[in-house]
Amino acid sequence: MSQPHVISALTDKRAELLGLIEHHQAHIQRLSINVDQLDATMLLFDADYDFKKAKSKGIRVTNPWFKQGEVPRLLLEMLGRSEQPITTTQLTDTLIQMKGIEVAGLKERDRLGKLVFGALKRMADRHQVKSTGKIKGAGGGVMLWTLF
Template sequence: MAESHVVTALISKRAELAGLIEHHQKEMDRLADDLAHLDATLKLFSPEIDLRTIRVKAHRMRNRFFRPGECQRLVLDIFREAQGAALSSRQIGEALTARRGLEATTVMIEQMRKNAIGVVHRLERSGTLIPAGRDGHGATWAVA
């Protein structure tokens, strides 16, 4: 038989998640209504417009640690200072933490590592960085 405190905690978590779903569903309904009103207004001013041709604009969350483009510049500086050595995301995360003057806690390094992985993948797609293998911390990258 399950422990009563476990069941109580699971019920509480389920209620919390159900509340979040309900809240976000209402928000989605409100946004859909706003979009429908905007579409109708667009049709009034330009009846021939094909609304399907309007591209969706991606919603981006602001990073609390870096200004736009700053993390990428710092990552490139870190690779420049590594003088051709391959770096793991953990090493980049530690270097970012130090450069920002933040306390090097496990949680902070992990957050910086996640930021670094996003940047590294963008730089990999652009051909600036290439995968260089693996080390004890995972995948490594080097300047192409």
């Protein structure tokens, strides 16, 4: 029950993934060489340096939809134009429309919602916006937001 078109497509995908693995392994090898060279240089300045002190830094991955600082700015604009509190869901939907984002599925929609909620929480910590309550619903309900 061999289906040549399926086998061909899977073979192509496998070859693509193997190519990515080779590419990333080569990149990792170059990075490792760079770290070794830095270590050797550091030892020239401090022969007793303890490399266990230096932890790795996480890499911040940006989202493909917004420039840095754009989400809080857009949220402040939307909340400033509104005379009533706005839900996190409404803010997310408005951002999706404003930016013309094609939402592929529920996971991507949730990711955008978390992005908006995270921005609102940071803005609330800075006393730019405040939560004025919740609308009951699934998952504990939806928060309402307004300017501080």
